[in-house]
Amino acid sequence: PKITYHHAGGATDTVEVPEGTSIMRAALSNSVSGIIGECGGQTMCATCHVYVRGDVDLPEISEEEDEMLDCTADDRLNNSRLGCRVVAGRDFGEIEVDLPQSQN
Ligand code: FES
Helix, strand or coil, X not given: CEEEEECCCCCEEEEECCCCCEHXXXXXXXXXXXXXXXXXXXXXXXXXXXXXXXXXXXXXXXXXXXHHHCCCCCCCCCCEEEHHHCEECCCECEEEEECCCCCC
16 A cells, blocks of 8 residues: 655655555654654644545544644644544555645
């Protein structure tokens, strides 16, 4: 699977990741800035907030994720997700996300 991160300033990072890797974990292990992942993927911090580009058929937002998405530093939009809840292989083969400005 492949993830492209679009930074607030216009730069992009594209990484190939093994199946089972979340968007949050992939950013951290590839030194992609813009995702903090403070809670380590426990759905408890909202510092892995991303905006998903395009029309990707992702799983429903769980109640936990929904609550945390109300606590993001940057505005929650219709395409907001938590990066730790969206997993390569299981949820997508290729995905592009925009990174919130404040998460740097
Ligand atoms: Fe904390 Fe995703 S890493 S909610």
